Structure formats: C-alpha cells, structure tokens
Amino acid sequence: MTSIPSRTTAAVDPVATPGPPATLSAERVRWSVEGRLVLDDVDVTAPAGAVTGLLGPNGTGKSTLLRLVAGVQRPDGGRVSLVGADLLTMDRRRRARQVAFVEQDATSELPVTVLDAVLLGRTPHRSMLAGPTTADGALARSALERVGAADLASREIATLSGGERQRVHMARALAQQPRLLLLDEPTNHLDVAAQLSTMRLVRELAADGVTVLTALHDLSLAAATCDHAVVLAPGPAGHVVAAGPVDEVLVPEVIDPVYRVRTTVLRHPRTGRPVLVFDQP
Template sequence: MTLDLDHLTWSVDGRRILDAVDVAAPAGALTGLLGPNGAGKSTLLRLVSGVLAPGAGRVTLGGQDLLALPRRARARRVALVEQESTVPASVTVREAVLLGRTPHASHWGGLTARDHAVADAALAEVDATALAHRLLVTLSGGERQRVHLARALAQEPALLLLDEPTNHLDVHAQLDTLAVVRRLTARGVTVLAALHDLNLAATACDHLVLLDAGRVVAAGSVHDVLRPEVLEPVYRVRCTVLLHPRTGRPVLTFDPADGPPPGGTADVTPDVPDTRRPPP
C-alpha cells in the first residue's frame, strides 16, 4: 500500500517543525527519510504513526485515512520502532515481542496459539530466538534494537516506520537489519525509515526523501537524491559521489565545507626529527 502525506504540518511553541510536507512512499518499497539533525525526521514518523496529532494535513495508506482510525485499528496497520523504546523492566524478550500482538488480541480472551507462533517467527526473523528468555534489561543496545524490531514485526503491519533502525549496531548487524527490512518489502510491506548514514541509504533504499528544516527538498531514486548539488547545501559539506563497481549504486565521501577541496593539500605541521635520547 502506498503511503501518502499531504501537506503535513506540525508546530510547537509557535515554531514550525514540519512545514506542509508532501511525501509519497511507494508500496512494498523501502523509503529512506534523510536529513540533518533537527530536520524533522522523527517528528514526521511520530505524526504518521499517530503518536502526535498534526496541526494540518492528511496521512493515508492505500487511500485510507490513518489518523481517522481508532488507535487499536491503526496499530493493526502501522508499527513504529523508535530510537528509544520502553517496556517494563521485568519482562523477558519473548514477552516484549508478544506485546506486538496486543492490537490483534480478542477483547474476551488472551493470546492464542497463533499469537505465540507469530511472536516466535518474528524473533527468528531478526535472529533473536536465543534471547527469548533473557530479561530485556540485560541486553546490549543493539540486541534491544533487534527485539523492538521483532515486536513491530509481530504486529504484522502493512506499514513499518523505523527511526534510526541501525543505531547502536555494528556493520554486520546493520546489514542484517536491512536484510530483514528488504525481506519485508518483498512480501509487500511498505517501509519508511529515518536514516543518518547516507551510504547505508544508498545501499538499501528504493526511494529517498530528503528533509531540511521541516521541508522536503528532494525526493526520488537514490541516483536522483544522492547528488552533490542536492546534498551539499543541506548538510553543509563537500560531497563526492562514486559508483559501486558491483552494484552501480552511489558511494559517498565527504569533506568539511570549509576544508581543502578534494584532492587538495591541507595545511599540516611539517615533520620534525625526534631528538629525544633513546632509553639506556
């Protein structure tokens, strides 16, 4: 299902955080939400999920107004993984993942065999089955991130929202997480993910949206958005874009905007001979 944001606006204390944002995230694709700190990425995800109420604008998924749905019905369609998710300290990993089944639970009964099967499959999907009986508070930041992703998968959403899903993860775990997301999109799930690492976005995303100061400044394919003339004024850096020899996707390198030009020579301290006496 395609996610459409129409003139989404949000302000706090009279300050405009998102300003008439129009976004179309294609169905069954990974759309990367890019932008510097303070661009409005996390706020946008919270508005789409219904955690925050927009001052103006509409959010539709497959033509259905998400914000008009009751909270429980919306949670059966949309899952959000925030950078810092909280659950009670005493719960195990498996219990935390089972919380993702809450929107599907019957009003008259507890969890079903299918709920348990879905939770177990979600743990397996993120390679966290071995953690199932651990207390969540005993896990590392990266392990907790995988568990929160499993909890979102247990919701069986049509739309998955991810806020910095590769934060706290080493390179191997980052690639594993993006592989999980790619498997979801192959099954038709629409994913919108806020990402800081532009090279990860170049590697994994089908579509990109670039925010700056609460406005959309570019949207399109990785080749359309990850261009020096687009990125440099937003991130205030010099950018060089190469092409990966195997995938053909962009590979980016950066230099400070006020530093020497790429290939130039910076001022460096000349080598000075070491005149200290060696130890006896």
C-alpha cells in the same frame, strides 16, 4: 484463534501482511511546539512494497514526522493516508493492524521477558480480553528468529544492550504483521555487520510486500539499501527539498547545500549502487 498466513511451508510467516502492498501518502503535514514550527507543509510518499529513506540533518523533524504518521502525536494540519484510508482519523486499534512503529532508543524498565514484549505485537489482532494463542506464540518466536534474537526469548528486556533491544522491537513490529513499517534509526547502537543485517531484513520485508519508511542518518547506508529517498532541510522549519529514486536524490546538488559538505558519488563495483564520499567544502 488468529489465522496466520503461511508460505509454501507450514512455518509461521512473521511478515505476511493483511493485504496487498500499500502506498503511504502524507500531505501538507504541519506541526509546531510552543509556538515554534517544526514541520512546514511536508509532503511525503512512500511507494508500496519499497524502502523509502527519510533523510536530513539533526533537527529537521524526521522523528517527529514518523510519530505523526504513526499516530503517536497529532499534527496541526495535513492528511496522512494509506491506500486512501485516513490514518489520522482511524481508531487506534485498526491503525495498529496496519502500521508498526519502531522508535529510536525504545527502552523498558518493566520486568517483561523478550517473548512477552514481542507478543504485544499481536494485541491488535485479538479480542480485548483474550490472551495470546498458540499461533501468536509461534509467530512471535518466528519473528525473533527472523531478526536473529531467538536466543533472547527468556531474557528480561531491561537486561539487554541497546542493539539487542533494537532487534527485539523490530521483532515486535514483525509480529504485528503491518502493511506499513515505520523505523526511526533502526541501525542505531548496531555494529557494521548488524547494520547490514538489519537493512537486509528491511529489504526482504519490502520484497514481501511491506511498505517501509525509515529515518536514517547514514547517507551511504541509505544509498546502498533504499529504493527511494526524501530529504528534509532545516529552517526555519523542516521541509522537503527533494524526493524520488535514490539515484536522482542522493546527488551533490541536493546533499551539499543541505548537509554543508562536498559530495562525490562513486559506484559500488559489485552492486552498481551509489557510494557517497564526503569532504569539507
């Protein structure tokens, strides 16, 4: 039976990681399709135990980069490592114990219940032929509760709304207990309150030691919630134009030429975080 670490209470902890916070490093990652270069020697560092926003206009390769880091696709060149271990050469099962990936618009037409879908996150942590343990079930239910979806446990995935599916896939990732969490537009399909709740959870995960790399379209949401930012710019292929702390990256000198807008940076009266206001140039 899988041993589930706990905090000071006996409750199952759905985000207890299998090791200390880990830094992600992607170096000179290249990828092309049908002769067209999509990512051109991209370097990305996601600091350990922090939330790093992967930003850029449509078509700059944000989703592609996440799939390459997750091992869903193979890059044409480059190296991706987590605390020095090469994720690209790591076998799939071992990588799944380290990395969880929540894709954008992940759908399923199979007659699978929400609880069974979340239990799939436990697959890398048990032997090939073993079924879910009691501890696995408790952890899956705890993950659903953490994302505010406990009431969906008996529903079939195919009957859920886009926002509900997004929460369930996040719960599956939590059940996986990753050291690195990759999120592709985690606030897609969500209303404002749900967006804020999701990003608060992401920050809590980072505080618990999970390294987070998340693609976001909403620059204001990134400014309010991310510790670090990496900005990709288009053409002829996606490449990094700025990376570092949010206060240093989300500035007009970086944003305006990439997004073709005019940016004003204000300060939130309570949090002191940057608030971005945009105009047409």
